Amino acid sequence: MDKRITIYDLAKTLGVSAGTVSRSLNDHPSISRKTKERVISIANELGYKTNKFAVNLSKQKSNTIGVIVPKLNSIFMSTVLAGIEKMANEAGYNLIISQSLESMEKEKINAKTLYDSGVDALLVSLAYDTTDFDHFAYYIRNKIPLIFIDRVHNLPNCSTIIIDNKLAGFEATEHLINQGCKNLLYISGDLRRNVYSERFKGFKEALAKHGLPFDNANYLESDLSPNSVKHAMAHIKDTHVPFDGLFVANDTFAALCLKELKKENIKIPEDIKVIGFNNDPISDLVTPTLSTIHYPGYELGVLAGQSVISHLNGGINLQPTNAITLRHSLIIRESTLK
């Protein structure tokens, strides 16, 4: 009763071969219009559904794209994913999404699982602590498109999609300086991740350009989790020369800092000016509103989606060094007013 209709069923009722049915359904040129129409009409009538499992086996591809992100529940990442999903969906691809939870071990397992389940391509934003990249070797060896997003690593034949984090870091820092800050603190994530190290470079370059000294006190590495805010506060208070400018590696952590600073009766922006990163919705809702760097997450996702799909379809677009850089922008709000 509920048995699925196959091309063989169609072939039998039409008195043609299964091959003809298959080709008709796929609009193959070597089938006459008349036959195609007969096949299609019968297929509709009988409620034929193509069995993807069989197609997959036969074609050795799954029509799915794998994604590994550090965490799903971050507004930035979920925005990126929304962009990817939109493109994938429009192109008829399914998205298998997994999270590394910022652990290289889990990232490895996910990479393997996705490989085994036969994804046609893989999009990755690296975990916090990923140091080696052997788990991507299968993909490269088997020419499965591999694209890094945001938190990237330079591997041969892999595209990367990023913003110019160094420049963004430079601009954020220079903005603080232009607003009169003399002693800045960059609160960073793990420097092994390009996004943080690049921003750090920009930070230092801006200091250098404006003749401001840099020493270790001007840099604080953090895991950017809510629990770490108190470490950051301790660092800020313990430093001999008081900071008057804060460049924080993401808006959420910046917002947390803002809250703590206010608790300590430190005035923003009068005493300390603060700039975040990402332009998360939160940055416009806190008090004072938070200056930040707009990071176009959705566009990033869209571009990543488009890129991977053009890889898959065209096979073109496989330039050896293929790095796409999106435009960021500085957003000035209350937290850095003079």
Next chain:
Amino acid sequence: MDKRITIYDLAKTLGVSAGTVSRSLNDHPSISRKTKERVISIANELGYKTNKFAVNLSKQKSNTIGVIVPKLNSIFMSTVLAGIEKMANEAGYNLIISQSLESMEKEKINAKTLYDSGVDALLVSLAYDTTDFDHFAYYIRNKIPLIFIDRVHNLPNCSTIIIDNKLAGFEATEHLINQGCKNLLYISGDLRRNVYSERFKGFKEALAKHGLPFDNANYLESDLSPNSVKHAMAHIKDTHVPFDGLFVANDTFAALCLKELKKENIKIPEDIKVIGFNNDPISDLVTPTLSTIHYPGYELGVLAGQSVISHLNGGINLQPTNAITLRHSLIIRESTLK
């Protein structure tokens, strides 16, 4: 060279049949320990990887779970997804995630696509405007587990996982009343969605219990998008009897309202007390901090994942009316202080 090793290759080099190899790899009882070990060791040596496509075709199942959510880029939904993903991943299932973008049409397409690609189960949180449910008929007819999350609908043989929105709405409202509010406004989403209509019921019940009148002015339907804040403000200002308490259907919109109200020089909580919903991170970062209802999104996801997996594994747990209700809690912050 790069050709994949199949069970036939293993069979040939071992001098046994493919069936034996298959059974060995799956630890089938009718194979001797010795043979199993030989097979497994050769498999490792040759770098054998099972071809999921073949397994899927043979077993007619995909080891994937489909998910349709309204939007990926909401902190609540991505938190739910994080919970689902964790459970699915631990159980060896892949997650195919798609978003309806709050449109029933896209929800239908997604449901069909996921069905066609052979997901073993489907988790759904309904789009804003979904009114009919035919697109889930395949699933029910073919006994593919279908579970609704958060934004649910009662379909035969489908589980739902929710919180008690009516009670939560009641508690939020009663809290406002206890803090001295006399003229409340409930800013709601579309009442066709259970979450909003249930909260509305709770709202009205609390008013009734405390002898407060209710008329249409006490209720405002909104799409809860940032653009709609001005409508809400207009409603608040145009009403003859000024409101002194606001119950807003989610924290993000509540935060937006907070900001606008402050712009209008309305004091929170002195003039108007505000309570949100969800306990998004943002609710603790705005000024004043926002009272809200804690909605355990991650736990919801975990439970949804567990539930679907136990359906798939045990086949048990298929009670006809299977509604899981999670515990919520009232979180009192500054925005509703006396």
Next chain:
DNA sequence: TTTAATTATGCAATCGGTTGCGTAATAAAT
């Protein structure tokens, strides 16, 4: 040692499409 009971393996069909190659059917050219 022979027979019966167990245990281990092989055979071959099956899952449902795709596709290269060969040929029949039709159309065009001579």
Next chain:
DNA sequence: ATTTATTACGCAACCGATTGCATAATTAAA
């Protein structure tokens, strides 16, 4: 009307597992 192109379709191998059933190998019982 015959030959040559073209077009339309069929055949059958193939993708890589799984699995019911038959049989061979081994062990236990008689």
